[in-house]
Amino acid sequence: MRAAALVFLGSLFCTEAVAADLTVNVRTAAGEPIRDAVVTVHPAAGVGAQPIRFAWPQEMGQQNLQFDPFVLITPVNGDVAFPNRDGVRHHVYSFSPAKRFELKLYGKGETPTVRFEKVGVVALGCNIHDSMVAFIKVVDTPFAIKTGPTGSVTLHGLPTGAATLRVWRPYLRAPNNEVVRQLVLRDPASVEVVSAELRKPPIRHSAY
Amino acid sequence: MFRRLSTKLAVLYAGLFGAILLVVSLAVYSAIAHNAERMVRDELQASGTVFDRTWALRSQELQDSAGLLSRDFGFRAAVATGDAATARSALQNLRARLGIDLAFIVGVDGNVTTADGRSIGGVGGQIYRALDEGEDASGVFVLDDQPYQAVSAPILSPTLAGWVVFAQRLDAQEMKSLEQLSAIPLDAMVLSRRPAGDWVAATGHVDPKEGGLVSRFIASGLTLKTRAPRDISIPSGAAIALVKPLHSLGESPPTVLMLRYPLAKAMAPFRPLVQTLLITGALGVVLVVIGSFLLAGSVTRPITALEEAARRLKVGEDATVTVKSRDEIAALADSFNSMAAEIRDREAKMLRDAETLAVALDRAETANRTTNEFLANMSHELRTPLNGVIGLAQVLAGLVKEPTQARLIGTVTDSARQLEILLSDILDAAKLSAGQTEVVAQPFSIGAAVRAAGAAFEGPAAKKRLSLAVDIPDGPDPVVMGDPQRLRQILDNLLSNAVKFTASGGVRLALSQTDAGGQPRFRITVADTGVGFDPAMTERLFERFKQADGSATRQYGGTGLGLSISRGLAELMGGTLDGAPRPEGGSIFTLELQLPLAAQAAAEAAAIRGVA
Numbered sequence: 157m158r159a160a161a162l163v164f165l166g167s168l169f170c171t172e173a174v175a176a177d178l179t180v181n182v183r184t185a186a187g188e189p190i191r192d193a194v195v196t197v198h199p200a201a202g203v204g205a206q207p208i209r210f211a212w213p214q215e216m217g218q219q220n221l222q223f224d225p226f227v228l229i230t231p232v233n234g235d236v237a238f239p240n241r242d243g244v245r246h247h248v249y250s251f252s253p254a255k256r257f258e259l260k261l262y263g264k265g266e267t268p269t270v271r272f273e274k275v276g277v278v279a280l281g282c283n284i285h286d287s288m289v290a291f292i293k294v295v296d297t298p299f300a301i302k303t304g305p306t307g308s309v310t311l312h313g314l315p316t317g318a319a320t321l322r323v324w325r326p327y328l329r330a331p332n333n334e335v336v337r338q339l340v341l342r343d344p345a346s347v348e349v350v351s352a353e354l355r356k357p358p359i360r361h362s363a364y
Numbered sequence: 365m366f367r368r369l370s371t372k373l374a375v376l377y378a379g380l381f382g383a384i385l386l387v388v389s390l391a392v393y394s395a396i397a398h399n400a401e402r403m404v405r406d407e408l409q410a411s412g413t414v415f416d417r418t419w420a421l422r423s424q425e426l427q428d429s430a431g432l433l434s435r436d437f438g439f440r441a442a443v444a445t446g447d448a449a450t451a452r453s454a455l456q457n458l459r460a461r462l463g464i465d466l467a468f469i470v471g472v473d474g475n476v477t478t479a480d481g482r483s484i485g486g487v488g489g490q491i492y493r494a495l496d497e498g499e500d501a502s503g504v505f506v507l508d509d510q511p512y513q514a515v516s517a518p519i520l521s522p523t524l525a526g527w528v529v530f531a532q533r534l535d536a537q538e539m540k541s542l543e544q545l546s547a548i549p550l551d552a553m554v555l556s557r558r559p560a561g562d563w564v565a566a567t568g569h570v571d572p573k574e575g576g577l578v579s580r581f582i583a584s585g586l587t588l589k590t591r592a593p594r595d596i597s598i599p600s601g602a603a604i605a606l607v608k609p610l611h612s613l614g615e616s617p618p619t620v621l622m623l624r625y626p627l628a629k630a631m632a633p634f635r636p637l638v639q640t641l642l643i644t645g646a647l648g649v650v651l652v653v654i655g656s657f658l659l660a661g662s663v664t665r666p667i668t669a670l671e672e673a674a675r676r677l678k679v680g681e682d683a684t685v686t687v688k689s690r691d692e693i694a695a696l697a698d699s700f701n702s703m704a705a706e707i708r709d710r711e712a713k714m715l716r717d718a719e720t721l722a723v724a725l726d727r728a729e730t731a732n733r734t735t736n737e738f739l740a741n742m743s744h745e746l747r748t749p750l751n752g753v754i755g756l757a758q759v760l761a762g763l764v765k766e767p768t769q770a771r772l773i774g775t776v777t778d779s780a781r782q783l784e785i786l787l788s789d790i791l792d793a794a795k796l797s798a799g800q801t802e803v804v805a806q807p808f809s810i811g812a813a814v815r816a817a818g819a820a821f822e823g824p825a826a827k828k829r830l831s832l833a834v835d836i837p838d839g840p841d842p843v844v845m846g847d848p849q850r851l852r853q854i855l856d857n858l859l860s861n862a863v864k865f866t867a868s869g870g871v872r873l874a875l876s877q878t879d880a881g882g883q884p885r886f887r888i889t890v891a892d893t894g895v896g897f898d899p900a901m902t903e904r905l906f907e908r909f910k911q912a913d914g915s916a917t918r919q920y921g922g923t924g925l926g927l928s929i930s931r932g933l934a935e936l937m938g939g940t941l942d943g944a945p946r947p948e949g950g951s952i953f954t955l956e957l958q959l960p961l962a963a964q965a966a967a968e969a970a971a972i973r974g975v976a
Contacts, residue, residue: 249437251444251521258437281522283437289522326523 175313177345182307182323185351189307192227193325193350197299197311199341200318207231208298215239216280216290218246223280223290225302227326232275232296239267247283254278254294277324277333289357291326316341321348327355369667370660377656378649385645393638400630401604404548408606411546411623415608418542423502423515426464426530430517433458434528443469444521448477455479455528466512466531470495472524487616491516494614495527503613506556510535511566511610511619534566534619548625554610556619566619602627666693670700677704680711736798743791750787754780789925792853796932803936807962808848810886811841811875817855818873824863831870832863837877842884844959850933851957854941855888857926858953862892866950869893886957893950897943905943906931930955 182193208231217224219241230236240246240262248259248268254276259268261284272278272294282288293300301309319341324334335350433439433454442450451469456479459467468478468488474496476488484491487507491514495501501516514531518524532538539552546552555563605624612618666687677683683704687697757777764770795801818834825832855873862871872891877884897905906927927943934941939957946952960968 247437249440249522251441256445279521279523281520283435283440286435286520286522289520 176316176341176343177310177312178314178321178341179308179310179345179347180303180321180323181347181349182303182309182325183349183351184353189303189305190325190352190354191303191305191307192225193303193307193323193328194227194229194293194295195301195303195309195311196293196295196297196322196324197314197341198297198320198322199299199315200320201315203297203299208234208296210298210300216292218242218248218282218288221285222288223282226290227302228290228292229300229302230272230292230294231298232294233271233273234294235269235271236292237267237269240264244284246285246288248280249283250278250280252276252278255292279326289326293324314341316343321350323350323352325352325354327357329353329355369664370657373660373663374653374656377659378653381652382645382649385648389638389641389645392641396634396637397627397631400634401627404604404625404627404630407546407548408550408604408623408625411542411548411550411552412606412608414545415542415552415621415623418545419513422532423513426513426515426532427502427517429458429462429464430515430528430530434517434519440519440521440525443471443519443525452477452479452481459530464530465533466507466514466529468529469519469526470516470529471526490615491529491613494616495529497614501527501613503611503616504534504619505531505613505616506566506619509556509564509566511554511556513610514613546623549629550623550625553622553624554619555622557617559617563620662689663693666697670697673700673704677707733798736794739790739794740798740800743787743794746787747784747791750780750784754784789929792929793925793932796929796936801933801936803847803850803933805845805847807843807845809841810844810846810851810959811836813848813851814855814873814875814888817852817859820856821859821863821871824860825871828863828866830863830866830868833870833872833874835872835874837875842877843962844884844886845962846957846959847937850937854930854933854955855890857930858890858955861926861953862890862894862951866892866894869950883958884961886959888955888957889952890955891946891950891952896945896949896951899945902943902945906941 178197180195182190182195184190210229210231212229214228214230214234215237216228217237217239221242221244228236238248238259241264243264245261245263246259247261250257254274255270255272255278257270259270262268272292275294275296278292278294280288280290280292299311299314301311303309317340319339321337321339322334323337324332326333328334330352335352337348337350339346339348436454439451439454441447442454455467455469455477458464459479466478466484468476468484470476470488470492474489474492476484476492478484484507487505491505494503495516501518502514504511505514506512511534512531513534514529516527516529519526519528534554539554542552543550554566556566557563603624603626605622608621608623610619610621666685666689669685669687670693673683673685684701685697687694754777757773757780761770761773761777764773792801815834815836818832822832859871859873870893872889874889874891876887876889878887879885927941931941934955934957937957939955941953941955943951943953
C-alpha cells in the first residue's frame with residue numbers, strides 16, 4: 157500500500173513542481189466525527205488525463221446480508237466487482253441516473269462486474285434484502301478519499317492554488333448530500349474543517 | 365275495613381302469597397338481569413378482543429400486500445424512474461386483485477398518485493406528513509367523513525422513493541361482519557370527531573338522534589384510554605358500551621370503535637320466563653283467593669253458628685250448636701252447649717226462687733199491713749177505755765182526801781197517762797207505716813213555733829237542774845207554710861229525749877236559716893251534754909222499737925218509737941232528720957226542712973189563679 161502511494165506521489169511530481177497537503181476534518185456541529193464521507197478535490201488547474209487508479213480494491217462485496225464497503229470511491233470508467241460471499245442469492249440493482257443496472261439473482265462464489273461510465277452517485281440495493289444499501293461514488297479526480305472513524309483525512313501532493321473541495325456522504329443534510337467549498341491550496345499544507353449534520357436514513361440498514 | 369272474617373283471611377293469604385311471589389319474582393328477575401348484564405359485559409370485552417384480532421389480522425394482510433408491491437422490482441423501477449403509468453397500473457392490478465378500497469403512492473415530495481387517478485385532497489398532505497415523520501405509518505384516517513384503516517410500506521430504490529398506502533373502508537359492511545363475529549347481537553359503529561368537536565357516527569346502524577346521544581356520551585366522559593365497558597343511556601333504554609380508541613394516522617381526526625348492547629336486548633331471551641312467572645303467579649293468586657275463601661268459610665261457618673246460638677241464647681231460645689268438625693271450634697261449641705244448658709237450668713231455678721220470694725214478700729207485706737192496721741185499730745180501741753180510766757181516776761182524785769189513797773190514785777193516773785203516750789206513739793208509728801199520716805200546709809211563724817217548743821221544756825229541764833238555751837236568730841220571724849203540729853211533735857220528741865238522756869249540763873235548741881235556690885231552708889238543732897251514743901249505732905236509733913242500747917230502755921224508759929216517728933214525719937214534710945254524737949260528749953240532732961215562705965206561696969197561688 158505504501159509502495160503504491162509512493163508510485164502515485166511520484167507521478168504527481170512529474171507534472172507539478174509544487175505540491176500541497178490538504179487535511180479535511182468532517183464532523184458534526186457537536187464535534188462528532190463523520191465517517192464514510194467522500195472528500196474530493198478538483199484543482200482549478202485540472203487533474204490531467206491519465207487514468208485514475210485508487211489504492212483500495214474496486215470491489216463491492218456482499219457478506220452477512222450487507223454490502224461491504226458502505227461507500228466505495230470508484231474512478232470513472234472503472235470496473236467494480238460484486239462478489240457474493242453470502243450463502244443466499246442477491247439481486248443487486250441501481251436506479252440511479254449515474255448508472256442503472258440490475259444484477260439478477262446470483263449466488264455464492266459468483267462475482268459479476270459492472271463498469272461505471274458516468275460520474276455521480278450510484279445507490280445500490282438488493283431487491284431481496286431491503287436492508288442492504290450501499291453507495292458507489294464515481295469520481296473523475298484522483299484526489300478523492302473516504303473518512304474513517306476519526307472523520308479526518310489528508311490528501312497529499314495537491315497542486316497549490318485554487319481548487320474546489322467537495323464533501324459528499326449519504327444522508328448528509330445538504331443539497332445533493334454534498335458540501336461544496338472553493339479554496340486555495342498552499343504549500344505545504346492546509347486544513348479544512350467541514351461541519352455537517354446527518355439525516356436519519358429511511359430504513360434501518362446494516363451500515364448504521 | 366274487611367268486615368267478614370273470611371274476607372280478611374282471604375286477603376291475608378292472597379297478600380302473603382302475592383308478597384312472596386313478588387319477592388321471588390324480583391329476586392329471580394334481578395338475578396337474571398344481573399347475570400345478563402354480566403354476560404353482556406363479558407361478551408362486549410370478548411367482542412373487543414375479537415375486533416382487536418380482526419383489526420390486527422387485516423392490518424397485517426394489508427401490510428403484507430403493500431410490502432409485496434413496494435418490493436416488486438418493476439414497481440420499484442417505475443417509481444424510482446418516475447414511470448407513473450407503470451406504477452399506477454401495478455397499483456390498480458393489486459387493488460383489484462385484493463379488493464382494497466383505496467391504494468395510492470405518496471412520493472417523497474408529497475405527491476399522491478392514486479390507483480384510479482382520483483384526488484384525495486388534503487388528506488394526502490396529512491398522510492404525507494405522517495409518513496415523513498416515519499413513526500408509525502399505519503392507522504385510521506377520515507376521507508369525506510368515511511374512516512379508513514390504512515397501512516403503508518416504504519418504496520426503497522434503495523433510497524426512499526415514496527410509500528405505498530393501502531386503505532380499507534370501515535363501513536357498515538365491516539361493522540356488520542364484526543357484529544356477526546360476536547356471540548351477542550351488538551351494535552358496532554365507528555365514530556369520528558369532527559373539527560367542531562362533536563362525534564359523528566360514521567358507520568353502523570344508528571339513527572342520527574341516537575348518534576348524537578352517543579357522541580354526547582363520549583364527549584362527556586370518554587378518555588381515550590377507556591377500556592372497560594361503560595353504562596350509557598340511549599333512546600331505546602339503558603345500554604352497555606365498549607369504546608375502543610382507534611389509532612389515528614398522523615393528524616387525522618380521532619376515531620373510536622363503539623360496541624354497544626342495549627340491555628333490553630339482553631333481557632329479551634328471558635321475557636318468556638318472566639311472562640310464565642307472572643301468569644303462574646296470577647293463577648296462584650286466584651287459586652289462593654278461592655282456596656282461602658273456602659278455608660275461611662269452613663272456619664267461620666261454625667263461628668257464625670256459635671254467634672247465632674249466642675243470639676238465640678240472649679233472647680232465651682234453644683241455643684244448641686252442632687259442629688261437625690273435631691277441632692278447637694268444635695270444642696268451643698261443646699263448651700258453649702254445656703254453658704247454654706247450665707244457663708237454662710240456672711234461669712229456671714232463679715225463676716222458681718223469684719216466685720217463691722215474691723209469694724213470701726207478698727205474705728210478709730200483707731202481714732205487716734195487717735199488723736199495722738191492727739195496731740192502729742187497737743190503739744184507737746185501747747184509748748177509749750184508757751180515757752175512761754184517766755177520767756175516772758181524776759174524778760176519784762177530787763173525791764179522795766186520804767193521802768195514801770190520793771197517792772195510789774196519782775199513780776193510777778200517771779200510769780194511765782204513760783200508757784196513753786205509748787198508745788199515741790204506737791198509733792203514730794202504725795199510721796206512718798200504713799201511710800195514713802197526713803201533713804197539712806198552713807202559715808205559721810217558725811221562730812215562734814221553735815221558741816214555744818223550747819219553753820215547754822223549761823220546767824222539766826229546771827227539774828233536772830239542766831240549762832235550756834233557745835237560740836233564735838234576730839230579725840223578722842218568717843211566716844212559712846207547713847204543719848206546725850207535726851213540727852212541734854218532732855221537736856217535743858227531740859227535746860224530751862235530750863232532757864231525758866242528760867244528767868248534767870244543758871240542752872241547746874237552735875234555729876238557723878239558709879237560702880237554697882230561692883227557697884228558705886231551716887235547720888233546727890237540738891244538742892245536749894248527755895250520754896251520747898256510739899256512731900255505729902246512729903242508724904239503729906231511727907229504727908222502730910230500737911234504742912242505742914237495749915239497756916237504755918230499762919234505764920230511761922220510752923218506747924223507742926220517738927225518733928222513728930220523728931224521722932218519718934220529717935220525711936213526710938220533705939225534710940231530713942239526722943243525729944250524731946258530739947265529740948265533746950252528748951249528742952246533736954239536726955232537723956232540716958225546706959219550707960216555702962207564706963207570702964211567696966200566696967203570691968204563687970195568686971199567680972196560678974191569675975193565669976187560670
